[in-house]
Amino acid sequence: xxxxxxxxxxxxxxxxxxxxxxxxxxxxxxxxxxxxxxxxxxxxxxxxxxxxxxxxxxxxxxxxxxxxxxxxxxxxxxxxxxxxxxxxxxxxxxxxxxxxxxxxxxxxxxxxxxxxxxxxxxxxxxxxxxxxxxxxxxxxxxxxxxxxxxxxxxxxxxxxxxxxxxxxxxxxxxxxxxxxxxxxxxxxxxxxxxxxx
Amino acid sequence: xxxxxxxxxxxxxxxxxxxxxxxxxxxxxxxxxxxxxxxxxxxxxxxxxxxxxxxxxxxxxxxxxxxxxxxxxxxxxxxxxxxxxxxxxxxxxxxxxxxxxxxxxxxxxxxxxxxxxxxxxxxxxxxxxxxxxxxxxxxxxxxxxxxxxxxxxxxxxxxxxxxxxxxxxxxxxxxxxxxxxxxxxxxxxxxxxxxxxxxxxxx
Numbered sequence: 001x002x003x004x005x006x007x008x009x010x011x012x013x014x015x016x017x018x019x020x021x022x023x024x025x026x027x028x029x030x031x032x033x034x035x036x037x038x039x040x041x042x043x044x045x046x047x048x049x050x051x052x053x054x055x056x057x058x059x060x061x062x063x064x065x066x067x068x069x070x071x072x073x074x075x076x077x078x079x080x081x082x083x084x085x086x087x088x089x090x091x092x093x094x095x096x097x098x099x100x101x102x103x104x105x106x107x108x109x110x111x112x113x114x115x116x117x118x119x120x121x122x123x124x125x126x127x128x129x130x131x132x133x134x135x136x137x138x139x140x141x142x143x144x145x146x147x148x149x150x151x152x153x154x155x156x157x158x159x160x161x162x163x164x165x166x167x168x169x170x171x172x173x174x175x176x177x178x179x180x181x182x183x184x185x186x187x188x189x190x191x192x193x194x195x196x197x
Numbered sequence: 198x199x200x201x202x203x204x205x206x207x208x209x210x211x212x213x214x215x216x217x218x219x220x221x222x223x224x225x226x227x228x229x230x231x232x233x234x235x236x237x238x239x240x241x242x243x244x245x246x247x248x249x250x251x252x253x254x255x256x257x258x259x260x261x262x263x264x265x266x267x268x269x270x271x272x273x274x275x276x277x278x279x280x281x282x283x284x285x286x287x288x289x290x291x292x293x294x295x296x297x298x299x300x301x302x303x304x305x306x307x308x309x310x311x312x313x314x315x316x317x318x319x320x321x322x323x324x325x326x327x328x329x330x331x332x333x334x335x336x337x338x339x340x341x342x343x344x345x346x347x348x349x350x351x352x353x354x355x356x357x358x359x360x361x362x363x364x365x366x367x368x369x370x371x372x373x374x375x376x377x378x379x380x381x382x383x384x385x386x387x388x389x390x391x392x393x394x395x396x397x398x399x400x
Contacts, residue, residue, distance in 0.1 A: 034315065
C-alpha cells in the first residue's frame with residue numbers, strides 16, 4: 001500500500017452531506033474501505049484526496065472517468081506527453097492548468113497549488129456560502145468584467161487571509177487570480193491525516 | 198463561568214439542554230435536539246436523521262480552542278465535542294463524534310456537512326474524545342492521543358465557540374464536557390540569554 005493523491009468528485013446526498021464519491025465514509029458504507037484525508041474545493045463538490053491504497057485499488061479508482069490519479073512519485077516533473085491531460089483535467093474543474101511547464105513543474109508543485117486553492121475556496125464557502133467559481137464565471141474572464149459582488153467577496157476573502165492581490169488589474173484573468181491565490185499558502189504544511197504535503 | 202469550562206450534565210430529571218443551567222453554562226442549541234438525561238447525568242442528541250450542535254455561549258473563546266467529552270453509553274448514532282461553533286442557530290461548526298460503528302471528523306458549513314477524513318475506530322465507553330483546532334489544523338484526540346483519523350487541514354471556519362455535536366435519534370450518551378482555549382507554549386530562553394553577561398575589559 002502507498003499514499004496516492006487524486007482528484008475525486010464528492011457525493012452530495014439528499015441530506016446535504018458530502019464525502020468522496022468512491023471511498024467509504026459515513027453515508028457511503030459500501031465505498032472503497034481505505035484510509036483517506038481530503039480538502040474539498042469549498043462548495044464545489046470536488047476534492048483533492050490522499051488515500052492509502054494498493055496497486056489494485058489504484059487501478060479500480062483510475063478506471064472512473066471522473067477520478068484524476070496523480071502519479072506515485074510526486075517529485076517527478078509533468079512530461080510533455082502528460083501535460084494536455086493534466087491541464088484539461090484541471091481546467092475542467094475550474095483549476096488553472098495552463099501555467100504548468102512540461103519538464104519543469106513537478107506534481108508536488110501542482111498539488112500544493114491545488115491544495116492552496118482548495119483552502120481559499122473553503123474560506124470563501126465559509127464566509128459567503130457560495131461557489132468560488134459559479135456557473136456565470138469562467139477562467140478566461142478578466143477582472144474588469146466580473147460581477148461587482150464577486151469582486152467584493154474575493155477581496156474580502158483574500159483580506160481575511162492577508163493575501164496580496166495588489167497586482168490584479170482590470171485585464172487580469174480569473175485563471176491568473178486563482179493561480180496567485182493558490183500559491184499564497186506558502187510553505188505551510190497541508191495535513192491529510194495519513195500524510196503531510 | 199470562566200475558562201476552562203466544564204459541565205457534568207447533572208439533572209434530577211430529563212431536561213432540554215437549552216434549559217440545563219446546573220453546570221454553569223448557558224447552552225445555545227444551533228440545530229437539532231439535545232436532552233440531559235436525569236437517570237444517567239449524560240446528554241444525548243435525539244432528532245431523527247438530523248445533525249445537531251450546541252455551544253457554550255457563556256464564555257468567549259479564542260479562535261484556537263479545544264473541546265472534550267466522555268463517551269458513557271455508545272449507541273447507533275454518534276455524539277461528541279465540537280469547536281468553532283457559530284453563534285445563534287447557524288449550522289456551522291467542526292465536529293468529532295463516535296458511535297458503535299465508527300468515529301467521524303467533519304465540518305458543517307451553513308448546513309453543508311462534509312466528512313474530512315476516513316472513518317475512525319468505533320466509539321468506546323469510558324473513552325474521552327477531544328477536538329482541538331489551532332489555526333487551520335484540526336486534531337481529533339482519543340484518550341489524550343491523536344486519533345487514528347489524524348490531524349487535518351481545514352480553512353472553512355475561523356472562529357466560534359466550543360460545544361457538542363450529535364446525529365440522529367437516541368444518540369450515544371456523553372458526559373464531562375470540558376473546553377478551553379489552546380495554550381500558547383513559550384519556549385524557554387537558552388541559558389546564555391537568561392543571565393547578564395559581564396565582559397572583562399583588559400586595561
